[in-house]
Amino acid sequence: MPETQTLQPWLHDKLVLLHSPCQLWSNADGSIDGGPVTGLYVGDTRLVSTIVTDIDGDIPVSISVRRDNASTRTMVSVPRALEGQTADPRFRVLTTEQVVESGFEQHVAIESGRDDDVRVAVRVTIVPDMSTMQEIKGGARSETLLRGEIRAAVETDGLRIEDGKGNAFTLHAPEGHVVWNGNEAVLSWCIDVPANDMVQLAWKLSVESTHAAPVAAARTQCGWDGLRAVAADTRVSRWINTSLEDLAALRMTIADDPNHAFLAAGAPWYFTLFGRDSLWAARFMLPLDVTLALDTLHVLARFQTTAHDDESNADPGKIMHELRGEQLVSQGTFVGTLSLPPLYYGTIDATELWIILLAEALRWGAPEQEIEALLPNLEAALAWLRDWGDCDGDGFLEYIDRTGHGLSNQGWKDSGDSVRWNDGRIADGPIALCEVQGYAYQAAMLGADVLEKFGRPGAEDWRAWAKRLKTRFNEVFWVDDGNGRYPAIALDRDKKPVDSLTSNIGHLLGTGILDEQGVRDVVARLVGDDMLSGYGVRTMSTLAGGYWPESYHCGSVWAHDSAIVMNGLRAEGYEAEALRVADGLVRAADAFGYQIPELYSGDSGENGPSPYPAACHPQAWSAASAVSVLSLLLGLEPGSTKPTPSNSPLARGLRLNRN
Known part of the structure; x- marks a missing residue:
């Protein structure tokens, strides 16, 4: 040995x-x-x-x-x-x-x-x-x-x-x-x-x-080449400019498909194609570059499955999780904990996020003929929501590792201890995450719009499916800890709401699955001192039994997670609250030399957050969160010819120049 x-x-x-x-x-x-x-x-x-x-x-x-x-x-x-x-x-x-x-x-x-x-x-x-x-x-x-x-x-x-x-x-x-x-x-x-x-x-x-390398450098130009931000607050411009440089360096292609680029998830551990990560990063980049979104959609559509396979966690219509050159087998201190095939589908949310990105790319001006070419993939992805995403027929999307050596958690918080009860106990699967239900609702509604636009059948059926999901979600997921109501992070194997307060609820904002009162309740809990650290949104409330500021998913801050919450607040009309999150991200970027890492501690205070020592940097969705902040500050919207910039001090003098 x-x-x-x-x-x-x-x-x-x-x-x-x-x-x-x-x-x-x-x-x-x-x-x-x-x-x-x-x-x-x-x-x-x-x-x-x-x-x-x-x-x-x-x-x-x-x-x-x-x-x-x-x-x-x-x-x-x-x-x-x-x-x-x-x-x-x-x-x-x-x-x-x-x-x-x-x-x-x-x-x-x-x-x-x-x-x-x-x-x-x-x-x-x-x-x-x-x-x-x-x-x-x-x-x-x-x-x-x-x-x-x-x-x-x-x-x-x-x-x-x-x-x-x-x-x-x-x-x-x-x-x-x-x-x-x-x-x-x-x-x-x-x-x-x-x-x-x-x-x-x-x-x-x-x-x-290099042995079995599945990826290669991207040689085409990207939409943000030559862009430089200028701002009165130099923290803002330095973070945006550093992020754009890093994102350009993270661009990759599949070795035998040089015409479609995507963003590698992060260096060093995840320097390859990841479905969820590449989709979120491309979605953040839409205000600057619709081509990256289209390329990412094409690359992932290439690997969309048509068959069921327990070993790879594949089901017909599903979008992949991770691509490697050979089987990924954990070594050293992690030996025996993980063994994944080179093409692995252990993700519960990439399929919904693929559908959402397709629809949003169209809203941001993607050529209709390119969207139309992906309609068969859209129909297959939608069918996966109904036929395979709900593995036990309870009306919700859930996951479980069917092999014993795959990912035990398959949402974005994919560490083994990420789904906890409020007293700190780890929940047992199958797990139905709250944000996944929001993604599924939004995917079904937006997917229906795309089908209808191109004259394809099924739009009303998918709207009815989404309506049933919304009703059931609001009947089952809500809990109250005495400080106010909020959606549980998940349902466990016994269909009981796992009652810890987490950042996952922020992903529901803007999806449409919450009613007006639900939006108000979620916003109220997210902006509390137990959730906002001053450097972003904590992954778990400081009041929860499983909280620890240096925990990977139970108390740390992830920039992309905070950006998703920020965008949701903006979508629901809570601009002041969105700007509080943006201000925290700018402060965090400043603390880390403007190359914001994968995650950092959930500590508050003037001394800034501590590093999470094993965090990747740069990380595609962390870097791309700078573009989401840029979009918020400049008031960028799909189809808008005259954006309305924010009156935040962060936005003063902010503009993009092309060299």
Whole structure:
């Protein structure tokens, strides 16, 4: 058995550069030192874990790291040993690193302020790794590395390294030497640095292939290319601009379908197609780009199922959850907890969200012929709501893992402990989530509108189906904890309302499933101090027995979750309350250097939220939440030629310019 570190690596103090399908992770000082997560990844494989530069055997000391954009950074370092005891060294190294779709490039400029010429030996040591993403996530060592399966050969244009499983890359060092030392590659140069001058060198890593990689870089343009936000409140513009850069770097395609792009869910763990994540992110982006929504719809329609399969959780008409290059098997500290097929359908909400995105893309101006081409997929998705989504015939959509090694929870809060009673107990499935009923109602109503527009049958039947769902929902889901009524997070296996107060209820706003009093009651509970942290909406009320501010789904704040609540408040006419959520998200973005992570703690106070250490960053729907805030502040609406900007201070001077 491979040696394990037993702990999932933490990411909160790590830096990342992205250009799908590649990502480079380093420590805060820019070093890539073979730590649990540092290195260069392509898809779900870490190709190398270590990249270390030394000058005359001395590793320069990093003094600054500046991110130029999502894929490029500039670092300044000083080789102190070269200068001896002085406190005022006159020698430094400027390093530019860039992740490109085909690998990685490094440019090194050595600058001298001395009055004499200096000859130095520069060496870059690179350690191949070939770990799978699940090995990295579980804290396990690379089995490929431990078994000694990595091989290298010097070729005419560089050193080729491969593992015999389809992962291969080549190192190129122009004007330098490349050697293989058994388990590491060494690139070296002997350089004369002129007095009061500089000298430059460069090398690159070119990816040749990665084992079973299902995704590739998107090469088409996106609707937000060249857009830059300007605002009087620079927090707003900096967050929007950083997010747009990150979103462009997260764009991917299926390897054999280069014409339809989607947003990878997040780096590093989810750097691939996820149904729910990609749909929400594309929906947030509609005010800027309807093409991304159409492409995402097309990609997911390609994988829409026509058959029932217990192992993959597939049913006819269902939209997929997750795509990997090979079976996803948990490793290390998570060993034995999860085993998913490469194409997995364990999601209760992606199908409804696909229908909703289709209808909303049409409202935002998508060409009718492109919507019409997807009508067979729409009809199949609607049929899934009726024929398969309700697995026990009680009138609600619910889920259960039929294998014992899939996801036990299949809504957006998909951790095993996310659905809890108010006293902290974990609910037993099948689980019928409240927000899923809202999605289903909205999907049926909007789907009916689309069918009717294009002259397809069934519109009235789906409106009647939605009406029955709404009536039953409002009869069964409501609870009261003594502080006011609200919908339970879910019904459990015994059809009892699971009574914790959670952010899930905010997803019901704008769906139409709530009556007027229900909307008022939901809004009243969401804006309480137990739910609003000052940095967004908590996933669970501080009054609930299962609450913990650092819990993944039971007390933390997720930016996308808060943006959904914010958009729902806006849709129901509660703009002031929506702006409170927006203000909290801007404050959170500022606290995290404008690359807002997947999630963060539910703490309140002026010290800001704490990081959730293992959170992805960037995360597509977290970054795209900035566009939802932009849309709120500028008053953007489908079909509106004269938006009405908000009078919030956040909106002062806010505009989008195109370079």
